Amino acid sequence: MTSDRLRRTRKLLVAGVFWLALIACAALLQRHFSEISGLFARLGVQGVCLVTALLALSWWALVTAWSRIVLLYSGEPLSLSRSARHLSLLLLGKYLPGGIWGFAARLADTPERQRMSALVVAGAFEQWIGLSTLAVMGSLGWLHASTGYPVLLLLPAVPYMAVAGWRLLAAATLRMRRLVPRRIPAASGNASVHSSRLIGPAILTAIHQGAQLGMVAALSGMGLGLSWGDAWLVSSLYGLATTVGILVVVVPGGIVVREGVFVALAADVLGGDQALAFAALVRLLLAGFDLWSAFAAGALRWAEERTSLSER
Template identity: 30%
Template sequence: MLSRLRGNPWVRLALFLVVCACAGLALRANWEQARDAVASLPLWVLPAAVLAGMAGLTAQMLAWRALLAGMGSPLPYRVAARVMFVGQLGKYLPGSVWAFVAQVELARDWRVPRSRGAAATLLAVAVTVAVSLAVAAVALPLSSAGAARRWWWALALAPLLLAALHPRVLGWGIRLAARPFARFREVAGAGPLDVRGRAVAASVGWTLVAWVPLGLHVWLLTWAVGGEALRSLGPAAGGYALAWTLGLLVVFAPAGLGVREAVLVVALSPVLDAGAALVVAVLSRLVMTAADVGWAGLSVLLSGRTARPPESVDAPPA
């Protein structure tokens, strides 16, 4: 009964509309908070920041797709974009778990077993956390000592988490976590949950690439509100990497609401006063919400004609 309900197109449409409404409300709330600040910016800054944010999200999608392909379920680029970007709108609901559930369910429409989709998504989170903390650990001690001192414990985890990305360690962790569900995995036809070293390396590489445009969007905003161009590079990139990571780990806050802003204000303190740093944090929230909504809409349009889900992985044989 539950499986039929999940597969009902009307139920899915209703859930999609609810998620879109929540994302729209978040976009409106962020706009109302940032409207006065936007009026004082050069006209090109906000669109450039949104494009940079979308570029960063693209690289993150490719990192997740590489892991999924390395586990035996390669998806076409347009399909992978639709699955990830539409699913990620679930993070605007209270509790980040909804984005995870939506992504797994959407991937299942394309013959990706739930166990494999869940494993790939969890691995993508692990790669994001490890690489983001490494970026912050490199950038913040030299550019924002206050942030480095306050969150030293998170930065200290970076080398340990990077070491844990070794394929043997990841494989052991996946098998250990999946052991209680082995019977269900066999029924679903998922097979063993292994990840190739090349896929992990590709995911790490794409995640590193993502932090170039993601850091760029914060740097643009910081510069636009009065920060010195060169001095702002380290606090912007490192501060946002740490803010993103801690916001991701606080699962009860929708899209890390409040956490990112608090971290960014501290990280940007060497180049901006508290008021201007808060403006950057609010503008960044607006930019990334627009990037999320924009990519979700584009992915639906781009895959509209070609993205016809095949027979479900759990469907009985004919």
């Protein structure tokens, strides 16, 4: 009886987070539809196709990376549709106050055969690898533009840097065993997953970040008419601003924080007013990506259920 009640509660949490966040995201896009339409009009057909392809690549990389991370830490694979649903829950959850709803809903949507502690560690690794790859890639782009040194040659090493940072974090956590509850280090059995096996998901995450930064560069280059050098600088600065926004966890989705940091960093390239307008448009476009991810997850789940029914 208790198990059935817990299962129903978990399903209600998943459904509630999904639909409430979906409505909030759709309302945001509806209010600024004219601005988004104007940006795409300036991009032209080629620009729209490029941006769409980059966002699709970003989505595929994120879904595949999460599926592989869960397999590494829990030993149980996630189906493509469930991995896509987890991504949509995580992306949409940031539109609700509190900042934890996407993570909570994703854990609630996890099959019961998978250990919750393993999924918590998998989620921590996913967040670390996403944050660190974005920060390093943004920093390399900014250093390349500022100094002229070919530091972008270090881009292939970014996934390895991120995994090395995770291992250092794991070692530091284990050394703090006496200062934290004993079950925390036990749950973070990072040593059970060899670093070489973590490189694959890290590369996929770097592909995701590269696709999103490339999308920002395309928007600023083709939409605003900047040179490609300035466009990549704007993209790198946006990556750094996004990193700061993620770190300010008390603000849902880093809203306002990300835009404020970006305006401060990019004012010399775009000008204050244009930087603010551009940051707002990118935010809206990424909200559209979040919304699309929900529809993609729903379509994959529908196709999976149809296939399951036809095989019976």
